[in-house]
């Protein structure tokens with residue numbers, strides 16, 4: 001073996017070994033109680049919730065297959081119950097993956113009707129939903145309830161929210177960050193439907209907001225984020241209508257009242273870019 005090959009091999013071994021230990025230590029998994037029998041499941045930067053009832057457990061986003069396997073074992077160990085329902089917030093792969101871990105044991109998979117067609121069409125690595133709905137659905141199990149609602153297009157065209165009335169908690173993913181600006185260039189987003197969705201959430205009856213990322217919040221955080229999205233949209237629309245370029249728009253839009261929010265420096269310029277791109281497409285009739 002020549003010296004170059006030896007070095008390359010040594011580097012590879014170090015890289016692989018380093019990555020393996022990093023991957024293990026990086027995945028923080030934790031279960032914490034939100035209220036009553038409603039719990040929050042953390043897998044690194046992603047969160048879902050689950051409700052324990054006398055007749056079994058209702059889980060929400062499985063996040064990925066490894067996370068779902070860990071959660072399934074923890075639920076069996078801690079509560080001695082099987083999972084009866086898996087409810088998917090939307091089709092995006094970082095939240096919906098791993099549904100098959102519960103479906104193979106007989107859990108019913110619930111999602112919005114548009115999520116089902118996207119999960120099939122995009123071949124998402126999860127179980128195909130067995131129960132779908134258009135606007136509203138209520139699931140009752142063991143005397144407990146979760147209310148599912150579709151609020152229109154926002155961060156996705158198939159996002160639902162899950163309200164746990166007895167626990168006064170709403171689980172909402174990706175379209176209501178808590179004290180944080182929106183994710184980068186808004187990805188798979190629909191404006192101004194997003195703002196309408198936020199108004200609908202403000203009219204719902206709950207106290208605790210359990211988001212798909214970051215800390216728990218309250219309804220006041222929904223209002224604050226709706227104001228942010230409205231400021232973003234209105235100011236970018238005004239600049240676009242004045243014929244301004246993206247760079248001019250970035251310079252003119254003032255979101256400084258949100259400067260203390262998470263990711264403000266990094267993502268708010270990208271939020272402006274995302275809003276500008278969508279507004280220009282819309283103005284061209286696309």
Ligand SMILES: [Zn+2]
Pocket residue numbers: 090092155156174
């Ligand atoms: Zn998403």
